[in-house]
Amino acid sequence: MNAFEYAPAPESRSVVDIAPAYGLFIDGEFADAADGASFTTLSPASEEVLSQVAQAGPQDVDRAVRAARRAFATWSALPGAERAKYLFRIARIIQERSRELAVLESLDNGKPIRESRDFDLPTVAAHFFYHAGWADKLEYAGLGPAPRPLGVAAQVIPWNFPLLMLAWKVAPALACGNTVVLKPAETTPLSALFFADVCRQAGLPRGVVNVVTGDGGTGAELVAHPGVDKVAFTGSTEVGKAIARTVAGTDKRLTLELGGKAANIVFDDAPVDQAVEGIVSGIFFNQGHVCCAGSRLLVQESVAEEVLDALKRRMATLRVGDPLDKNTDIGAVNSAEQLARITALADAGEAEGAERWSPACELPSSGYWFAPTLFTGVTQAHRIAREEIFGPVLSVLTFRTPAEAVEKANNTPYGLSAGVWTEKGSRILWMADRLRAGVVWANTFNKFDPASPFGGYKESGFGREGGRHGLAAYLDAAAGPSDQRSDREGERDR
Structure with a gap:
């Protein structure tokens, strides 16, 4: 078809x-x-x-x-x-x-x-x-x-x-x-x-x-x-x-x-398609210009390959372009200054040994644009895992146990938000009690209510x-x- x-x-x-x-x-x-x-x-x-x-x-x-x-x-x-x-x-x-x-x-x-x-x-x-x-x-x-x-x-x-x-x-x-x-x-x-x-x-x-x-x-x-x-x-x-x-x-x-460097944590029992949508919403919503963006993806080792394959397929469908087009998923970076910062940090990720990937993406010839990007092979020492990029850039790390996920998620000077993806309610509560973040989303991300x-x-x-x-x-x-x-x-x- x-x-x-x-x-x-x-x-x-x-x-x-x-x-x-x-x-x-x-x-x-x-x-x-x-x-x-x-x-x-x-x-x-x-x-x-x-x-x-x-x-x-x-x-x-x-x-x-x-x-x-x-x-x-x-x-x-x-x-x-x-x-x-x-x-x-x-x-x-x-x-x-x-x-x-x-x-x-x-x-x-x-x-x-x-x-x-x-x-x-x-x-x-x-x-x-x-x-x-x-x-x-x-x-x-x-x-x-x-x-x-x-x-x-x-x-x-x-x-x-x-x-x-x-x-x-x-x-x-x-x-x-x-x-x-x-x-x-x-x-x-x-x-x-x-x-x-x-x-x-x-x-x-x-x-x-x-x-x-x-x-x-x-x-x-x-x-x-x-x-x-x-x-x-x-x-x-x-x-x-x-x-x-x-x-x-x-x-x-x-x-x-203020700023954030939120961890979006995916366990091996999470529904992969639903989690991928949450990952995409968490980091590519508003071009990543979100203080609570899920800019660090922590995925359990046993499902890391499956999640990354599904994520790349989904990223390939994202449409970058005219903000006034109702089909557009990712618009323009807000300013030349912000684009320069995003570019510098992404370049630093490559220079420090992380593997960079972006889908095939034709960017407009005028304006400020950055293609949706993810990095694998990221360690906690990389700048892209520590500094707030405030752009459509995702750093992927892996973990084996819930305790390791908590330790890596909390290894940041920030404490704004986090996300947990799992089918076990007891694990959600266990994680939420230990994550040092003001807001913890469970099986969703970037949800807000005035109340x-x-x-x-x-x-x-x-x-x-x-x-x-x-x-x-x-x-x-x-x-x-x-x-x-x-x-x-x-x-x-x-």
């Missing part, structure tokens, strides 16, 4: 209007940076210029924080049920405009439209719906009888899930009565600016949400601003450590969700986002847990 031939199925980019230039969103209005500075945002799939975006400086950050401080007095005084109305309204508008947002996200970020449309946008709306439900029930969250909002939250988000990371942070902050100054990543500012317009459409009071765009210098100014009460950051461990040093000695609350707390420890950060534990990061209650205590409690939330 002949296989069906591939035919492109492009999503129209005309469904979203991208302005030639964008200002900062401060106190309910868009405005240019005080010094008129701006930067260019590109589409990583084609390197075309999408827009010019204002570069916020110290004066702009100060204006945004002051606007958030003014708005805090009235926003925090609103009954929770009233705040919930705004969050419900935002969630519904996101659903109504999800097609626009999905196309915008894929253009600015490079991820396949199928992922932004079917995963990112539904999860974004779900977070606002979920936290809207908490807004008038905070006294029942176990964080004290009358928990209070902290004040102004400075939130710095990454480029891999721009809109989703925004939702993870903005929704609980607003539900708890805080106001927000958000700093999106320099390479993916457009969906945050679109969200600012959603806030205006929802009638959100001026100053409750402010968006300052810019590079790392803008983020540093925001984190260090004395008018900020809470800092939330998702990104690299290196930057997270710098933020922790900045905040140290102040009374600012801090949560960090389930997510986060890591060790060099993957501290604090939780989502669920009841995530509320603690935005509330001040004398009898309630601190961020760090909540982190320890959440270590076993899987």
Whole structure:
């Protein structure tokens, strides 16, 4: 029987209007940076210029924080049920405009439209719906009888899930009565600016949400601003450590969700086809631009050859190309800088003796692309087994016993996530109890729910986002847990 031939199925980019230039969103209005500075945002799939975006400086950050401080007095005084109305309204508008947002996200970020449309946008709306439900029930969250909002939250988000990371942070902050100054990543500012317009459409009071765009210098100014009460950051461990040093000695609350080097562990009794799908989802979803990506595959020796053969067959079917094509599995790498890092680490894997394999794959001539890649013959000493690559690169190691699997999985400075594939429930529980990771998935990978707390420890950060534990990061209650205590409690939330 002949296989069906591939035919492109492009999503129209005309469904979203991208302005030639964008200002900062401060106190309910868009405005240019005080010094008129701006930067260019590109589409990583084609390197075309999408827009010019204002570069916020110290004066702009100060204006945004002051606007958030003014708005805090009235926003925090609103009954929770009233705040919930705004969050419900935002969630519904996101659903109504999800097609626009999905196309915008894929253009600015490079991820396949199928992922932004079917995963990112539904999860974004779900977070606002979920936290809207908490807004008038905070006294029942176990964080004290009358928990209070902290004040102004400075939130710095990454480029891999721009809109989703925004939702993870903005929704609980607003539900708890805080106001927000958000700093999106320099390479993916457009969906945050679109969200600012959603806030205006929802009638959100001026100053409750402010968006300052810019590079790392803008983020540093925001984190260090004395008018900020809470800092939330998702990104690299290196930057997270710098933020922790900045905040140290102040009374600012801090949560960090940082890097990872997750182990995806396949036992000899696992259903191979199901496990292979989980492996592919774990490392090639969003081009591997996922902090909790299963970038280390630990497979039991007795089935290693069978699993690798099936994995290679599956990888050969992955389609790399135009992010707006609904058939695309792997889109563009987000930036030239990230592509250079992925390439350097993959080259180091070869230089250190690991065996590299990629399926036959024709990459587009323009843009930033990297073929799905796996390495065999990897040891725990290889850089590709130790360092976060943040790209579509899988390192394969083997083990003989469950104890060896645990030892190898835990042999990392990170502690964000892990996956276990086996038909034995007792083995899943035994492994989960010993894996030093904030989240452990069983016979699945990369599954998220707003009601389930997510986060890591060790060099993957501290604090939780989502669920009841995530509320603690935005509330001040004398009898309630601190961020760090909540982190320890959440270590076993899987």
